[in-house]
Every structure is written in C-alpha cells, then in structure tokens.
Amino acid sequence: MRGATSQCVLLGSLACGLWLALLLAYLLRNLGTEQLAGEDPGTVWLLGDRRPAPHPAAWLPAPQERFGRPREEEELDEERLEMSPGNKRILYVPSDLNDEALTFGFNVTKSRVLGDEREVSDTRNEMCRKKRYPYHLPMASVVICFHNEELHALLRTVSSVIARTPAHLLEEIILVDDYSDLSKMVTKEPGSHLRGSPAMAGGIFAINRRYFSDIGQYDRGMDLWGGENVELSLRVWMCGGRLYVVPCSRVGHIAKQPVQYKQALLQAMDRNTVRLVHVWLDGHKEQFFRRRPDLKSIAYGNVTERFELRRQLGCRSFQWYLDTVYPELDPYFAERKKERKKER
Secondary structure (H helix, E strand, O other), X not given: OHHHHHHHHHHHHHHHHHHHHHHHHHHHHHHHHHHHHOOOOOEEEEOOEEEEOOOOHHHOOOOOOOOOOOHHHXXXXXXXXXXXXXXXXXXXXXXXHHHHHHHHOOOHHHHHHHOOOOOOOOOOOHHHHHOOOOOOOOOEEEEEEEOOOOHHHHHHHHHHHHHHOOHHHEEEEEEEEOOOOOOOOOOOXXXXXXXXXOOOOOOOOOOOHHHHHHOOOOOOOOOOOOOHHHHHHHHHHHOOXXXXXXXXXXXXOOOOOOOOOHHHHHHHXXXXXXXXXXXXXXXXXXXXXXXXXXXXXXXXXOOHHHHHHHHHHOOOOHHHHHHHHOOOXXXXXXXXXXXXXXXX
C-alpha cells in the first residue's frame, strides 16, 4: 500500500513539473513577441550588405556567411526596399542591382563581397597534384584583355595570377583595356590601349611572343569575336608548329549570361568563320558551305594578305591536317547523314 502511494506521488510530481515547464515556455514566448512588436525589424545580411529585414529577427534563418562592412554601409537606404502588391513584406532586388547584373552578366554584389582575393579549391586530378615541374623554366608575361569588366572580378584575376605563379617565372602582367566605354572604366588616355587585333574573348593560351609575331599574329580582317581561335589553331599546326593541351592547368572563367550587341557578335562570328574557311580549308570549303549555305554569299573582306602569309610560311594543306592532326574528323559526315535520311 505504501509503495503504491509513493508511486502516485512521484507521477503526480512529474506531471506538475511538466505542466509548469510548458506554462513557463508559453509566457516567455508571448513576452518576446510583445517586445518584438515595439522594436524595429531585425537585420540580415543579404549578399554582403547589412540591411533591415522585412520580418522579425526571430524568423531569420541562421546566416551561412558574414562579412564585415564599414559603418556607413550599414545605414538603411529606403529607396532599395519595395513592398509587393498586397503589402506583403518581401524584399525586392533594387533596380540598380538588376542593371549591374545585366551589364556585367553575373552577381556584382556577390563579386564585391568576395573582394580582390578569394580562395579556390584545387580541382586538378590527383595525379596532377603529385606531378613535379622543373624549377628553371622560361619567364612569361601574362596578358589579360578585358572589356567593360567589373573591377573586383578583374582584380581577382590579377591577384590569382600573382598568388599562384612562382615569382621567378612571372615577368609582368599586362592589362589591355579593349575599348571599354563604361564611365567607371574609361581611362584618362583612352587612345593608349592596344588596337588592331581582336581579343580572344574567354580564350586562354600561352605562346612565345616572337613566334606569335613570326606566324602572323591575329588576322586583322576579323572583327570582334569568334573564329580567331580556330584560325590560329589551323595556322599553328599547318605551318610547322604544335598545339598542346595542359590538363593539369586550371584557369577560372566567368560565363556571362546576358550578351550585349548580340546581333553584331553573331554577324562577326559568321564573317570571321568564312574568312578562315576560304584561307585554310582548301577544297574542303565546299563541304562547309553545304552545311552552311547561308554563309556562302556573305562578304568576308580581302584575304590576299593571309594567302601570301600562308605561302611565305610554307604551310601544309588542310588534307594533311585531317590525315595527321585530326584523323577522327570526318569531313563528309554531313553528306552521308543527309543520304541516310533520304533512304529512309
């Protein structure tokens, strides 16, 4: 009888304690909500900028990253906050951030948060990490061409080259402003940057400067972007040089989505492609025009100088290129594909 009484008392005490804990938690929650109702909204860092959040701080998820910012940048800018239809408390992306994203093609605010330097993971194959290279190698100059580039992205490129290149191998870093027209990018002497040769947008390669000059540099008749990398590759191989891929080398590249002057770029790509077809493909150019008949009649400029360069360099035929360098390429694949379709 005494044991049963003790058990009932113990269970009753536990039940009372549980109800008391639940009541205390409820009171504390209501007290916190009342305090929040009379305070300013909490703050959350959005892409590096510390701005008031449109909901109480108690609802905020834990931030993944935080970056220090000057005090003046922590002030609230009312113009950057817009309320959605129905007065829903949603933070919209300000119009100036949208404009920057369209101009540069990537998240500019995140780029500024990253700053001028960033740590990047080593994406090389494990065998590449174990590879050892000679200490005494020729010095090299790094040429970086840019057009209306976001400043922090450009500076990260420069700092990455400096941080990851042995000092005794780096001769210099040359920045070539290729006709930037944004107000923040225009230099005091806009006529001082290099002109005459199109830049290889997104193209990264290493070449001996004297050799590059001897084989004719870029085709000056090409415009803007596109085709010059194929033309240079054919010229190197067919004129006695060799082209190598270095699989243990990794270079970062920002793939931009919005492309300004898209129509002009497409026209330049077509024109540049036709130039290299007429100069380097010999009799196989007819195979190309069967695949792209729309390009057969477009103007491609005077290529007499390029034919003379090919003669002076003693370059081989495109058939030699197909037989020796790229035997896997089937120049008649398109025709056979059409014939198979007709048979069906």
